[in-house]
Amino acid sequence: MSQSIPVNQMSSISKSSCQRCSLSNLCLPLALDSTDMNRLDEVVNRDRIFNRGEQVFTQSTPFRSCYAVKSGAIKTSVITESGDEQITGFFMPGELVGLDSMSDEIHASTAKALERTSVCEIPVEQLENLANTLPGLQHHMFHLMSQEIRNSHQLSVLLSKNTAEERIAALLLSLSSRFQRRKLSPTHFNLPMARNDIANFLGLAVETVSRVFTRFQNQGLIRAKGRDIELVDLEALQTMALGNAQP
Amino acid sequence: MSQSIPVNQMSSISKSSCQRCSLSNLCLPLALDSTDMNRLDEVVNRDRIFNRGEQVFTQSTPFRSCYAVKSGAIKTSVITESGDEQITGFFMPGELVGLDSMSDEIHASTAKALERTSVCEIPVEQLENLANTLPGLQHHMFHLMSQEIRNSHQLSVLLSKNTAEERIAALLLSLSSRFQRRKLSPTHFNLPMARNDIANFLGLAVETVSRVFTRFQNQGLIRAKGRDIELVDLEALQTMALGNAQP
DNA sequence: TCGTGTGATTGATATGAATCAACCAGGGTT
DNA sequence: AACCCTGGTTGATTCATATCAATCACACGA
Structure with a gap:
């Protein structure tokens, strides 16, 4: 019942580009001008859809992409050696999932769709290459990752205080x-x-x-x-x- | 009393270089060849010493550098709006402090020396520039930052489970x-x-x-x-x- | 329509760690 | 030495939240 309301309010963008995406001011392209954005466009794998409960990626599997949420919502969690799950974050449209595995071989966490969710898949190898040629993009990546660190610190504060x-x-x-x-x-x-x-x-x-x-x-x-x-x-x-x- | 043992076991390296640093395999240069390392050398501000209790940087002050610990130890903490402190990490020699503020205007946390500590100061602006020309360095930065995210997630697990x-x-x-x-x-x-x-x-x-x-x-x-x-x-x-x- | 299952709520009880309160040990200072 | 001061330890009590246990509400498939 709860599923029909928030989903695909922007799924009408079918053969879209980052430029036309209503989330471009939240997501990666933030720091890019339009020519740069086209280059980003070329590497992004759009329109990947996950149903509620489906895994976007799985802890300990090879890491190749991170994902920008377009609609829906995602939770990430880590499974401890003793077997229990700790949810490390919720990700809403415009937010980037998977940064905790950047430049690592395997995923450090699992991402699961909380409802029907569409994402843009961004292959990291190409993202890194692109970031190398576009200083603004590199800067933005640093920004997003440090933000992620701060979020997690914030969570620690919450949990301990x-x-x-x-x-x-x-x-x-x-x-x-x-x-x-x-x-x-x-x-x-x-x-x-x-x-x-x-x-x-x-x-x-x-x-x-x-x-x-x-x-x-x-x-x-x-x-x-x-x-x-x-x-x-x-x-x-x-x-x-x-x-x-x-x- | 506890101070005299672990400190300055490597402080004899006075006019040192990253190449000769015994921590180079832990710290930034990891991914660099020797010519690249020289370029890193040029931007690093070596031999900054802090006594026990001194602040390396302070939350909410302008952010310009991150710091590699050479000897001693550092703790980072965030001060919440309600005024209490939460320590977010301990940093030992070879580890990089300040990534939670990368590419942000101001420090998201405070870093304080736990004992007499020497660090290399690395100005971020130049670090970012360098990372742009040295793909290996950029990659390594991503690596360190995602590591930091994972560390923090690990802390969250500890705190909540x-x-x-x-x-x-x-x-x-x-x-x-x-x-x-x-x-x-x-x-x-x-x-x-x-x-x-x-x-x-x-x-x-x-x-x-x-x-x-x-x-x-x-x-x-x-x-x-x-x-x-x-x-x-x-x-x-x-x-x-x-x-x-x-x- | 009736089970059947899952997620949410409510109540009773147990418990791990916080809090409150002393006390102690060592180092530095006068 | 006598003092204090800070950091550490130990004990008694309290409290927030977990746990255990039941019940409820709604959705779904037979």
Whole structure:
């Protein structure tokens, strides 16, 4: 049921180019002029579609491409030696997946489509070559990768310093701002992921996530029905996400 | 007291070059031939020394360089809006600090010397230029940055899935393998950081760290006297670090 | 329409680690 | 020496969240 709404709002772009892509201001081409963009176009493998649950790539398999999300959503996770999964990120349209394996032989994580998802596949070998001739692209890659490091540090902070409520508030706000970036409503959206995924990502038990959602609802911070979420009191969520602020 | 042993074991290299640096196989030059290495040499600012507690760079200040540790040790941390610190990494000789800010205007974190530490300062602007002309260097930069992402993901796993004992075992083993990489004893070394730092890094209270150390000691896994650590039973530590392995 | 399964919620209980509180050891200073 | 100061250790208690257990709600296929 939740699947039909957010999907392929831009799937009409069939034989598209980076130039015409509505996400070009979020994705790789950001730093490129139009002639450079054409060169990027040539190496990008467009229109790869994955259904919910399908793997875009798999940990420990050879690494050849990273992927730009066009529509839908992707989660990445690492499987530990002891066998359990840790979700390391959620990726929304305009975001680049797979940077944790850049220039490595094999994938350091697994990427799975959370809903029907279309991506642009970007072969790394060619991306690296291109980055070598286009300084702007190289710079942008560095930028994206350092961003990724910071995101992960941010997650570490969340996991080691914040309560369940703070973590969930932070996640909701992160999603909110990412919807906003795409000119969608920052206060009313569909969660692309299950409660289970949220719990795993935030280092909590599912039950805790559930409880916090209902608590937030009772406090009038959000309205939640399944994956349909409305952020009612953004302010309150923001101060909550900040956590233990001592004056 | 703990300071005099590990420091400046290579500080005799005064007017050194990357070529002669004993860490060149760990650090940047890895992927470069000797002519390329000379070009790197020209941009590197060698022999910057920091005393224990001094900041190498500071969060929110302009970002211009990253730093390769030559001797000593560095911790990086982010300060959250609510004011508390989260250590995001420890950096030992041969490792590169500051990648989380690559190609950004300001530092995303603070780096502080844990003991008397010497570093090579590498101005990013010139590093980027160089990377543009030397494909091998660009590749290596991508490699280091994705490594950094994976490290951080690894930390997230520890923080969200593992017990205090498992976290500490994992940290000890990580340090062990890094000493080994430098041809030092993997089983007997001096911790460069205080218990406090360990606690912060691993998302624990100092008291917990202390307790686990003594517990490990009583179980005969380690011998610890202050910062002087001996790993007695590597095997046991390894299985412990793996955590909740279900057969 | 009825099972059947999966994801979500709610409640009761258990527990690992935080917190609070002393105390200790060693190093540096006066 | 006597002092303090910082970092480390140990013990008693508390608390947030996990775990265990049931129930619920909805979607789907037979």
